[in-house]
Amino acid sequence: MFAHTTSLTLRRSLLALALSALAGAASADVLHVELDTSGFGPLSWIDLQFNPGNMNGVVLAEVSLSHLSGFDASLAPELIGDVTGSAASGFHFANTTSWNDLFHAVRGKVSFDVTFSGLADPSFNTIQSAFSVSLYGADKVTQLGNAAADGSLLRLDWTPSAVAGGKGSVSTGYLDGANVSVSAVPEPSSWLMLGAGLAMLGGAVRRRNKAALPAA
Template sequence: MFKPNFSLTLRNAALVLALSACGLASAQTLHVELNTASLLNTGFIDLQFNAGNSPVVFASAAISHLNGFGDLSGVELQGDVQKQGGGFVFGNTTSYNDLFQAISFGGKVSFDVTFGGLPDPAASGIESKFAVSLYGADRTTALGNYNQLDGSLMSFSWVPTAGAGVVTSDITDSTIASISAVPEPSSWAMLGAGLVLVGVARRRKLAA
């Protein structure tokens, strides 16, 4: 597995407790999909969430709606990663935060990721990076057209700021990796209302 090559500082656990007392920055949920149809047999998916600068501004990445991950009883977690319900929550309070899981290739692997954390009080653009990689059965051979620095097929840079925060993405291999936005509840409500109005209009037209 690739490991970050930048220096990191440890974050005091008390900072995590501060989440309950401070306003959180949050970003729209994003849907990540990996098409492994071009890959053979089995391998591993590797997810990392690490701070990229010092000092570290606390941030988190929650993954949910996991599909294609197989049996999670053998998942390997390192650093600030915890299982939560059917998904996992990454923090950036340690120098290396990683999820490593065996998967079967040939289909689609997907999950949703939502970023959060404490707003950067200095507004200095201190980011954390969420990276997605695939490895072969030997656990070390990076697959696809990966980033030569960290082995990732795609990555997200997340900066918690007051309000929505700022997230940017980079896809190294678009033949395997893709990203799409997950509509927020308000968007689903608007869509539902629109469909109802369309249905009402159609019934009135048929009755006329």
Template sequence: MFKPNFSLTLRNAALALALSACGLASAQTLHVELNTASLVNTGFLDLQFNPANTPAIFASATISHLSGFGDLSGVSLIGDVQKQGAGFVFGNTTDYNDLFQAISFGGKVSFDVTFGGLSDPSAAAIQSKFAVSLYGADGTTALGNYNPQDSTLMSFTWQPTAGAGAVTSDISDRTIASISAVPEPSSWAMLGAGVVLVGVARRRKLAA
């Protein structure tokens, strides 16, 4: 009678989990977190999504799952930025697209950002950059170990390609800013299936 090799099944399940984790690297949705524990009182969060030049191939940056943003009734929106549900959508149709919001320091501010846009296979495709900065109560003093060229704590560059596009990131202050990948629905499904498979294999091994 054939007896299943549960050790091999367990290893295959672990491999499935590893492969699903590898798939996260290509996700176009990223989770951004700002730890403001080292800062005091109140200040401002500044988010921008601007093309390197205009006109540029259309691209967008959608922020969702906002946490720590406080009261959004006084948020300042400039350029191609629109409120959408509980989040905001940035376009790159003008040269300056900005969200400026008063926040309380001492905790964490986080959101997901999803990039999308039209393809451009040319070598001269114009990039667009999503920038994240923090300012003091005066609204002008940049905080943290920011990039001296643009006062950003972190930034993401959207590069149009022959496909959907590619995103690269840069962090100037890793004590405040961090980035993690957000799995696409298919990745969550793979991850869930892998967890179930591991659980079944372990139960069968214990029962053998």
């Protein structure tokens, strides 16, 4: 009975460790965005906009896109404002202009990671920077999906940290859940913690099962 109780307590503790790793993943700075455009036809155009907030001339944020999939590099993208990069290397939205836009051909299942970075200062913590995702048909005019009033299927609002040197926070201003999904990308430390917890849990279960086997 004591061995069973100890084993149960150990398993609960290890499960709590694994869940705490996932909780840490939910607060990660990097977000993963997915869209399935296959239902809209063989070719669509994604419109990615970044409007950096500023206060008294100080611009607060930048955005980087990485791990792009489904972007058709055979058609030239349209870059407006302070946007650089390519589908192969990723794109970067800087903040020297108030409006930055990437218009790119996409096919099928589309995905990318979004990383926000910027200043952290208590005096700026009410100023948001907005990143939005819209989708258009092959004609580059027809809006697709269940768009908000501003045409976006997704809007992410980044707010600077209220503590100097701290991390900012991202909130979802709008999400067309039928066509777009957003998830946090776990930090490497979270994956390591989760992996260690699950490995220890598996070891505990194997030891318990072995102990339960009848003696030969």
